[in-house]
Amino acid sequence: MGINTGYCNVGNFGSIDRMDYTIIGAEANLAARLQAIAEPNGIVLSYETYSHVQDLVHANPLPAIAMKGISRPVVPYAVDGLLIDLPQRSRVISKHESGIDLFVDLDIIDREAATHTVRLLMDAIEALDARRPATGEQK
Numbered sequence: 776m777g778i779n780t781g782y783c784n785v786g787n788f789g790s791i792d793r794m795d796y797t798i799i800g801a802e803a804n805l806a807a808r809l810q811a812i813a814e815p816n817g818i819v820l821s822y823e824t825y826s827h828v829q830d831l832v833h834a835n836p837l838p839a840i841a842m843k844g845i846s847r848p849v850v851p852y853a854v855d856g857l858l859i860d861l862p863q864r865s866r867v868i869s870k871h872e873s874g875i876d877l878f879v880d881l882d883i884i885d886r887e888a889a890t891h892t893v894r895l896l897m898d899a900i901e902a903l904d905a906r907r908p909a910t911g912e913q914k
Contacts, residue, residue: 777809779821801844808842809851818854825852829878830871833858 781802787794805821813819825834833855839848858869868879879892 776818777806777811777813777820778818778824779803779806779809780823780827781805805842805845805849808840808849812837812840812851814853820852820854822850822852829876830869831858832856833867833880835883 779802781800783798783800783803785796785798787796788799789795809819809821819837820828820832820834825832834852835855837851837853839850842849858867866881868877868881870877884892
């Protein structure tokens, strides 16, 4: 299955001689392309869809694809399953709320990505510490 999020035209299209109820538009075309690259019984999401469900599903980015009519590369996400159903849930750090979007899967992150992530988190801690009021200071 391929799933994309966006606006399309849905309805009866054609003429009096031949009328079809269908969907047309670039978003539907992208969903069809995502379906074409999905494994059997698999689900592939566009980034737009993944951003809406990332706190519910675990998905891995696939190599970017080029699509006619879209000027940027499209990064598809292959769904592994629901976060609540994954074994060893304690090996996943996930926090999504206003101002923070963090997801770390300790089972799949490689050494280079882990080193880069530690640097990013240290920079984030430094920036957050700079925003905190000093001891005894009012907010």
